[in-house]
Amino acid sequence: MPHEVDVVVIGGGLLGSALSYYLSIQGVEVLLLERGELNREASGTNAGSFHFQIALHQLTANSSEAEEARLFGEVKLQLDAARLWAELEKELSADLGVHxxxxxxxxxxxxxxxxxxxxxxxxxxxxxxxxxxxxxxxxxxxxxxxxxxxxxxxxxxxGHANPLIVGPIYAARAYENGAQVRTHCPVESIEIMGTSVPHRFAVRTPSGIIRCRRIVDAAGAWTSEVSSMVGLRLPMGxxxxxxxxxxxxxxxxxxxxxxxxxxxxxxxxxxxxxxxxxxxxxxxxxxxxxxxxxxxxxxxxxxxxxxxxxxxxxxxxxxxxxxxxxxTKDFAPIVGESAIIPGFHVAMAPTGFTLGPMVAKLLAESMTSRSPNRLIPAAYSTDRGM
Ligand SMILES: Cc1cc2nc3c(=O)[nH]c(=O)nc-3n(C[C@H](O)[C@H](O)[C@H](O)COP(=O)(O)OP(=O)(O)OC[C@H]3O[C@@H](n4cnc5c(N)ncnc54)[C@H](O)[C@@H]3O)c2cc1C
Structure with a gap:
């Protein structure tokens, strides 16, 4: 277990594995921590469908202009996801069962x-x-x-892809590109050391404490539990x-x-x-x-x-x-760095098999960009539950 890294990604589902891949191919030093085995929770138990059309779970009884604007934004993201899935088997050099x-x-x-x-x-x-x-x-x-x-x-x-394969292939490709992956390694607590310290977070696990500059909370259904370790409240159910x-x-x-x-x-x-x-x-x-x-x-x-x-x-x-x-209560994913806790990021998407790769790519681009705030729509803000 390393003592110091740039980015700790918490959660070895599809989002955490995909993010580790997109960061590692940009040369970012990544440590992926998974409490159990990779891909054992939502990412390995889902139905594998691509939801690119507006679906029932996105609809409300309200048909206002604001609702239309929300749906328009969601379809744009779904379209980006469709384009990404169309190229993903080539990008990862693997049969992912994409049909x-x-x-x-x-x-x-x-x-x-x-x-x-x-x-x-x-x-x-x-x-x-x-x-x-x-x-x-x-x-x-x-x-x-x-x-x-x-x-x-x-x-x-x-269409659909095979959820048993996609997350683990992303993790394998992340590992091949230099990411470190540790399973059976639950994050128990996170301490903030102070803004002037370069490695400002201390992440406690049963295998030791890791200091890091940045954290990504990609803990799926436990995202809010992990974010609450630094005092953030997320609008999730x-x-x-x-x-x-x-x-x-x-x-x-x-x-x-x-x-x-x-x-x-x-x-x-x-x-x-x-x-x-x-x-x-x-x-x-x-x-x-x-x-x-x-x-x-x-x-x-x-x-x-x-x-x-x-x-x-x-x-x-x-x-x-x-x-x-x-x-999420407003249907939008939660993606990006918290302005309240700089260095702390979240990657969470409700239709996460469809959107997970796209959301992870967007976050990796933002984390490696000089002007990160412009890349991620404000509607996805990590701080909107506060
Ligand atoms: C039955 C079912 C069917 C679905 N069908 C579809 C579908 O057809 N299409 C679609 O687009 N979406 C579908 N979804 C949604 C989709 O599966 C999820 O949105 C997506 O898999 C979420 O991925 P994730 O990586 O965020 O979470 P997860 O896959 O849950 O991964 C989170 C990981 O974080 C780990 N973790 C949690 N806490 C800690 C900690 N403290 N320390 C370390 N690790 C931790 C967990 O062990 C877990 O492995 C479905 C979901 C379910 C449950």
Missing amino acids: TTGGLMVAETKEELQVLRDKQRIEEMAGLETHVLTGSEMLDFAPYLSNSLSGIAYCPQE LEGLHVNVTEPHEHFLNPMVQHIGKRLTLKQTSNDTFIIGGGWPARRENYPTRYSNYWDSAAGNIAIAVRVLPILKEVKLVRTWAGIWAY
Whole structure:
């Protein structure tokens, strides 16, 4: 364990691993500390979907100009993320299971169809390609969908990747570029030594104290716990999330399917199983206990899936799992250096599989730039919960 480094990154999920990679390729000295094993929390338990279209979890009942502006900004970030994912396998020289299958957002009612049309207008302004289809045009395009749907929005850039691979590959590439990686190394406390000291933070772990110039808190659902070690309060909440997987079935579904009004995401994987999720609750337990599932979530989630894709009636559900998810109350990621605690940074994103690589790249660019404040939108401010 080193005694002194430039940057300590706390958390070996996708965000911490990706950030360690983007910093290390810029020649920054990085130490990545993970409490358990790499990629074992949200980054290794998620459904692997790319959410580039505006999705249910981003919508509120309010349709003001300010809401439109927020959604516009979010689509811009999602578009940047889509561009990054399109090049990522080449950048990391690895098969990450990226499949650009396109994505369908389904609507069941007239009101939901109107939401698809409204969001399509914002997506178009932001430069994201989406198309709204109804009636026979919809069923010609996606004949496996229920004919009772009122419409769909199609985004050709959506798809999915393998969450079991992406984070660990980033960590491996970070290591190859000089980053130090320590697992089973929880950060227990952080002491601020004083502004005039070059290595101003003392990070306490069971393996010793590390002094560093900068810290990045990338601790996922525990980001606010780590930030509270230096007195910062973050506008975050936590939820246990449920996912289902079925037996394999003859392959017929290429696009990822989501619902604009109900909790549903659905895809057929390359081994022909269906992964069905979309934000149904799971029982959250205290670490290190794993998260347990509610039967109600399995039943509710599958009922919607069968309604949208009737052929699923013939397919058996074989397994469920759950993970812990962190969200922000205003939907925006939390990214950047705190003005209250200079040198202390946060990297957290609610749709963090989709946005994690982009958010990590943005933060690394800001940390290696001479004018960092201009790179990260003010809406992502680390200090907005104070
Ligand atoms: C079931 C489920 C399905 C999801 N589906 C999708 C999806 O389809 N698409 C999508 O875009 N997003 C999805 N998400 C969200 C996405 O998975 C997360 O937003 C993302 O993985 C967060 O990554 P992270 O690196 O911030 O957090 P994590 O992966 O949770 O990593 C944080 C790490 O920090 C470590 N840590 C915590 N405290 C400390 C400490 N004190 N010291 C050292 N280490 C510490 C933890 O052990 C953990 O490994 C889903 C989430 C869940 C739970």
